[in-house]
Amino acid sequence: MCVLxxxxxxxxxxxxxxxxxxxxxxxxxxxxxxxxxxxxQEGIEGIVTVWYWGEPEVCPTCKYNLTGNVSGACPECxxxxx
Numbered sequence: 061m062c063v064l065x066x067x068x069x070x071x072x073x074x075x076x077x078x079x080x081x082x083x084x085x086x087x088x089x090x091x092x093x094x095x096x097x098x099x100x101q102e103g104i105e106g107i108v109t110v111w112y113w114g115e116p117e118v119c120p121t122c123k124y125n126l127t128g129n130v131s132g133a134c135p136e137c138x139x140x141x142x
Contacts, residue, residue, distance in 0.1 A: 063095065064114045064127060071105040082108040089114070 068081045095111040117126045124136035
């Protein structure tokens with residue numbers, strides 16, 4: 061188990077909407093795994109981050125840790141991800 065995070069970012073959503081999205085995700089994660097929820101601002105974009113304990117997502121082919129990967133492909137073996 062390791063520390064994972066999920067960002068909720070938007071420039072067109074209100075802070076209330078961002079916090080609601082983060083709250084819904086945190087509720088699904090569960091109280092036992094939730095570490096914290098933080099917020100910041102980058103330019104006009106609001107950012108809410110949920111920190112939690114969990115198992116990292118890994119590539120089904122080579123088992124490479126895909127935490128934070130948004131490319132849609134494993135950088136280690138090139139497998140396309142769904």
